[in-house]
Amino acid sequence: MKRPTIADVARAAQVSPASVSRFLNGVEGNLAPATADRIARVIQDLGYRPNAWARSLKTQRSGLVAAVVADLSNAYVPAVLEGVETTINKAGLSLLVGNARNDPRQEDRLIERLIDQRVEGLLLQPCSIHVSPVLASVLEQQIPVVLLDRILEGAESPLNLVALDNAAALQQANDHLLGQGYRQLLYVTEPTREASSRREREAAVIENRKRWYAAEIFTYRDKRSTSLVRKIMQMRSTAIEEPLAILCSNSKTALFVVRSLSEAGVQVPQDIGLMTIDDPEWAAYVFGGITAIGQPTVELGRQGAQSLLAQMSRGTEVRPRQVRLGGILKARQSTSR
Amino acid sequence: MKRPTIADVARAAQVSPASVSRFLNGVEGNLAPATADRIARVIQDLGYRPNAWARSLKTQRSGLVAAVVADLSNAYVPAVLEGVETTINKAGLSLLVGNARNDPRQEDRLIERLIDQRVEGLLLQPCSIHVSPVLASVLEQQIPVVLLDRILEGAESPLNLVALDNAAALQQANDHLLGQGYRQLLYVTEPTREASSRREREAAVIENRKRWYAAEIFTYRDKRSTSLVRKIMQMRSTAIEEPLAILCSNSKTALFVVRSLSEAGVQVPQDIGLMTIDDPEWAAYVFGGITAIGQPTVELGRQGAQSLLAQMSRGTEVRPRQVRLGGILKARQSTSR
DNA sequence: TTGAAAGCGCTAACAG
DNA sequence: CTGTTAGCGCTTTCAA
Numbered sequence: 001m002k003r004p005t006i007a008d009v010a011r012a013a014q015v016s017p018a019s020v021s022r023f024l025n026g027v028e029g030n031l032a033p034a035t036a037d038r039i040a041r042v043i044q045d046l047g048y049r050p051n052a053w054a055r056s057l058k059t060q061r062s063g064l065v066a067a068v069v070a071d072l073s074n075a076y077v078p079a080v081l082e083g084v085e086t087t088i089n090k091a092g093l094s095l096l097v098g099n100a101r102n103d104p105r106q107e108d109r110l111i112e113r114l115i116d117q118r119v120e121g122l123l124l125q126p127c128s129i130h131v132s133p134v135l136a137s138v139l140e141q142q143i144p145v146v147l148l149d150r151i152l153e154g155a156e157s158p159l160n161l162v163a164l165d166n167a168a169a170l171q172q173a174n175d176h177l178l179g180q181g182y183r184q185l186l187y188v189t190e191p192t193r194e195a196s197s198r199r200e201r202e203a204a205v206i207e208n209r210k211r212w213y214a215a216e217i218f219t220y221r222d223k224r225s226t227s228l229v230r231k232i233m234q235m236r237s238t239a240i241e242e243p244l245a246i247l248c249s250n251s252k253t254a255l256f257v258v259r260s261l262s263e264a265g266v267q268v269p270q271d272i273g274l275m276t277i278d279d280p281e282w283a284a285y286v287f288g289g290i291t292a293i294g295q296p297t298v299e300l301g302r303q304g305a306q307s308l309l310a311q312m313s314r315g316t317e318v319r320p321r322q323v324r325l326g327g328i329l330k331a332r333q334s335t336s337r
Numbered sequence: 338m339k340r341p342t343i344a345d346v347a348r349a350a351q352v353s354p355a356s357v358s359r360f361l362n363g364v365e366g367n368l369a370p371a372t373a374d375r376i377a378r379v380i381q382d383l384g385y386r387p388n389a390w391a392r393s394l395k396t397q398r399s400g401l402v403a404a405v406v407a408d409l410s411n412a413y414v415p416a417v418l419e420g421v422e423t424t425i426n427k428a429g430l431s432l433l434v435g436n437a438r439n440d441p442r443q444e445d446r447l448i449e450r451l452i453d454q455r456v457e458g459l460l461l462q463p464c465s466i467h468v469s470p471v472l473a474s475v476l477e478q479q480i481p482v483v484l485l486d487r488i489l490e491g492a493e494s495p496l497n498l499v500a501l502d503n504a505a506a507l508q509q510a511n512d513h514l515l516g517q518g519y520r521q522l523l524y525v526t527e528p529t530r531e532a533s534s535r536r537e538r539e540a541a542v543i544e545n546r547k548r549w550y551a552a553e554i555f556t557y558r559d560k561r562s563t564s565l566v567r568k569i570m571q572m573r574s575t576a577i578e579e580p581l582a583i584l585c586s587n588s589k590t591a592l593f594v595v596r597s598l599s600e601a602g603v604q605v606p607q608d609i610g611l612m613t614i615d616d617p618e619w620a621a622y623v624f625g626g627i628t629a630i631g632q633p634t635v636e637l638g639r640q641g642a643q644s645l646l647a648q649m650s651r652g653t654e655v656r657p658r659q660v661r662l663g664g665i666l667k668a669r670q671s672t673s674r
Numbered sequence: 675t676t677g678a679a680a681g682c683g684c685t686a687a688c689a690g
Numbered sequence: 691c692t693g694t695t696a697g698c699g700c701t702t703t704c705a706a
Contacts, residue, residue, distance in 0.1 A: 003478065005682090005683055005684085006683060006684060006685095007683075007684095015692075015693085016692065016693045016694075017683090017684080017685090017693090018685080018686080018692070018693060018694080018695095019691090019692060019693080021684065021685055021686085022685095022691095022692085024684095024685095025685080030691075031691070031692085032691060032692085035691080035692080047474065049452070049453055050453065050683085050684075051394075051455065051682090051683050051684070052453050052454050052455055053390045053391075053393040053394045053399070053455060053682085053683075053684090054390075054394055054682070054683030054684040054685085054698085055683080055684055055685075056390040056684090056698090057388075057390045057391055057394060057682090057683080057684070057685095057697095057698045057699065057700090058683085058684050058685045058686080058697085058698055059684085059685070059698090060698080062390070063454065064433075064454070072415055072418065072419045072422065073415075073416070073419060075412060075415075075618075077415070078409055078410075078412075078414070078415035078418075079410070081409065081415075081434075082409045082410060082436060085409065085434065085435070085436045086436070086438075089435070089447070089450075092450075094433050094435070094450055094451060094454055095433065095434055095435070096401075096431050096432065096433050096434075097418075097422065097432055097433075097434045098422070098426070098431075098432070099419060099422045099423070099426075101423075110426070113426075113429075113431055114431060115386070116386055116387070116389050117389050117400065117401070117431055118388065118389055118390060137384065141340065255618055255619070255622075258622050259621070259622065262621075262622055280619070281412075281592055281619075282592070282617070282618075282619030282622070282623065284596070284599075285592075285595045285596065285599055285619070285623045286619065286622045286623055342698090342699055342700085343699065343700060343701095344699075344700095352676075352677085353676065353677045353678075354677090354699090354700080354701090355676075355677060355678080355679095355701080355702080356675085356676060356677080357700095358700065358701055358702085359675095359676090359701095361700095361701095362701080367675080368675070368676085369675060369676085372675080372676085387699085387700075388698090388699050388700070390698085390699075390700090391682090391698070391699030391700040391701085392699080392700055392701075393682090393700090394681095394682045394683065394684090394698090394699080394700070394701095395681085395682055395699085395700050395701045395702080396682090396700085396701070397682080
């Protein structure tokens, strides 16, 4: 039971394949209503569906767009993908998804495979900070690319980007915490080497350093919480008990900190203030509510996809657009003194 | 700057396209080492990559697999997709993702589009309970399908499935709560009409009904928490104050309940017990820890994908496999009296 | 071990 | 308004 081809339809409807094709594509030189009807009926009867491969081969369009993300297990990512998927589908295209699992080699492999599938565009949340040879060749082939969430260094020309305005978000966070009367800051982050967003956030923390009595950065590499707790104890033991707040670089970090504090029995906000960049669904319910800077995740995906679609239709020639979206401060219990 | 074709390679290497094709596919009738080397070099130089469309047209294989999910915004779903994606990629295939947003019409549209892309298999978490005409035609075409998380009624033969053993999970939950001394149960669920998993869970609750002093079911349809709170108050006002526990049908429900309880100032576990099916990352940190039945989400995706791959290679003829995975009880503060 | 040639299913000139 | 024809880039007999 092979699927019917355009030729089968043509034969059954007593017309040429060309006419069927015209019908399918709603082409200019309109068909006689009678012919069209006949074709329509046959298509219906046979359950004919055009073969995307053959069409692609001819038209050089696949109807496929790819999204390669750094880590699907970070809730931020599926939220962004939601915006991407919706937009891509509205445009009549289909979305291929690749999860690099924070491994640049895996990322390369995925990109290569997806390009081989002849995707018409690539949305990328890179898990490395520089342009890999594979990505370079993608760019060279003029395949539209839009970066999500993270920038890339060493591209010949800056790539299209949609991301959080990290500098502004951290400014907001610092303002809020200082405004609440905190005088010491402990910024907790995952290693910052490979993700530009983390770098930008950390840079902003450093920039705001002088505003604090003390501001330190804690980078966590494993799940163990002991050294973080030790760090906290150390900062809290200042002679003049300056109030201390923890700021988390993202929701994954926040989860780690929440776990650490819970295990150590540290009270929030009594003993310590807590705030995070990124506002996961649970933030409002832990410790009576954790103050957060929410990201417009779905919107970010939407805009990324739109930017890609624009490039796909207008060509890669358009000058690159760097969109920076603002975060939204949600003040909650965890930073109220 | 068009991409080089097999003909370009053939010309540059002074061989026939057929030989290049042989080289590419590592075919039996081995090439002379010298020829192979020459071809290899040219491919390298030209940066040649085979055209998937042309290959598909000829081989009738696309290298594409699709996953259509009910709702990407439920954290359970991306977790399952993670397992799916990994497995599919390991098999050298690419994954197309569609998000039906709980809309059966959208689901149909997605399936149709993906089938038009000639995917070789479909993983489906249906957002309806019965086989739509579109899906029926997919099955009729012998395209391998595996259901994730939810079953479908009215299929001619039962479809392959990987899902939680809902009956067992709810048995476990009931046992645990009764063991903790609770005597009244309030089961909170989203509307159960369209998702078989919800139906199964609700059915299990009903089955366990006699074990309770009172067991009621609360279906929430909107975000407003007032009627839930009223219900709770009503159940708590029994003459002989039988201890009450809430059981949530999944993590989305749990989030709703947590919000409602927080807003109403109900204390957990002092005033009421709380438990949920599905163990989201935040469960351990809200109300000092919410007791949950964890689902093997990633594993579920992995097994679903494997089941699909099996069907794809051995043909749809294989007898359908219904895999039911067990949940894992995580006892926490919220149900300790 | 290699090449020639046919064709997968479709579209897009070009005629008519 | 409609049909004929020539490929899109690849694989795969069949011959050499």
